[in-house]
Amino acid sequence: MHAKRLVALALILAVCCFAYMTMGAKGNWSFVLPFRGGKLIALILVGVSVSTAGVLFQTITQNRILTPSIIGFDALYVMLLTGAVFFLGGHGYVQLPLIGLFLVNVGLLVGASLILFGSLLFQTTHDLMRLILTGIIFGTLFRSLTSFMQRMIDPNEYFVIQVASYARFTWVDTDLLLIASALTVLALAACWRMRFRLDVLALGHDAAINLGENPKRGQVQALILVAILVSVSKALVGPVAFLGLVVVSIAHLVTPGPYHSVLLPSSALIAAITLVGGQTILERVLRLSTPLSVVIDALGGLLFLALLLKGLRK
Template sequence: MHARRLIAMGAILALFAVLYMVLGAKGNWNFILPFRATKLAALLLVAVAVSTATVLFQTITQNRILTPSIMGFDALYVLILTVAVFVLGGQGLIRLPPLAVYGVNTVMLVLASLLLFGTLLAGARQDLMRMVLTGIIFGALFRSLTAFLQRMIDPNEYAVVQVSSYARFTQINTDLLLISTILTLLTLGFVWRMRHRLDVLALGPDMATGLGERPRRGQIEALILIAVLVSVSTALVGPIAFLGLLVVSLARLITPTAQHAVLLTSAALISCIVLVGGQMVSERVLFLAAPLSVVIDFIGGFVFLALLLKGTRR
């Protein structure tokens, strides 16, 4: 049953990818196809990275409503960006080599996310409400510091922060995309190798220990992989807060299973369908009137509230 649904989702994704490449294409195809192929590759890369990171995070936290974005990661990214503009200025940041900016953002996000998520897991993994509240407090702290710095910078420089605060797929640097692809594929390889261990970790620390798995080691390994995936995708295109929660919730609904081999594949396919199909509608139908990330965050916010209320009723 799961195999048929995965094949069907793969066919839908292939159809959307072809439509995205050729729909409304006018003019020089030698320019249009490579240009759209670069954006399509970025969409697929971000989709797989975000969905995989969300599945891993929900596995090690043993909760289906938590994601790295909800726990304050996106607010941390905007804070780092604001600090860079505050120190260097908007023009100074723009003049820096894109590869250098990408590298610094990725390294800082990885280190900060390891510190943030590691602290949350070590101190509150057995108390869901405490973990949620801690993540919300961290996010509020990051947003407050960001707002404070944004009031002190020049309005023209603030525009640089505002543009970069939303996921953007219209302009993708090919060199950065190549580096991101290599890092993501390497990380996904490690994730796929530990897929059976994730099945054991999802049973809880006591059951995992009884089955010969060391939970703490598995959590740390998964946390490193999460940090790399989320940091690379965020540094490449910007944050999409509720994408992971939305697609993983749909994956659990369409392919209900405890096997991570199926769940990871299903979530990745759904995430790719959502991003590619959504971007196609945004560009070809809405003519970029509304950013795709805003629409996804709007829908994902309702999904988060529905899951939270469902858990409260239980």
């Protein structure tokens, strides 16, 4: 059953990709195909990265309501971005090599996530409300520091932060596609190798130890992969708060079951369909009347509240 559904999702994604590449295309195909192809690859990379990071994070936190964005990764990314512009200046930040800046952002996000969220996960794995509240506190702290630095910088430099801190699906920095693709493929390969260990980690701390798995080592490895995948998506299109929650929740409905060998590809395909299909409709049919990130965050916010209230009633 799961194999048939995965094939169906793959076919739907293929149709969405074909529509994105061909709908409304006029003029020279030698220009249209590379131009749209770069954005298509970026959308798929972002979808796969966000969905995989969401699955891994929900596994190590052992609940289906938390994602890296909800717990504060987006606020951390914007704070690091603001700090770079604050200390280097807008001109200095823009002049930095894109690949070097991308790698520095990945390194900082990995280190900060391990320091801030690693100890949190190890100590409060079974306390959902404490995880959410601590994530909100971290997010509030990061946003406060970000706001403080933004008020002290030049308004022209603030524009640099504003452009990079909001999700943008109509414009993608294709210069980062090669390094982003390489990091994504390596992270996905590592996730796929961990798929059976992730099944064990999802059973809980005590069960994992009884089955011969080191929970802390697995959580650290998963958290590093989460930070890398989140960095890739943020560098390409910016933060999208609820995309991971939406696609992973749909994946649990479409392909129910505890096995990550099914959940990982299912959520990745659904995320890619959401971004490519949604962008095709908004860009080609509705003529960008509404940004895709606004639709995703609106639906994701409602879903988050519904899941939270459902969990509190149990």
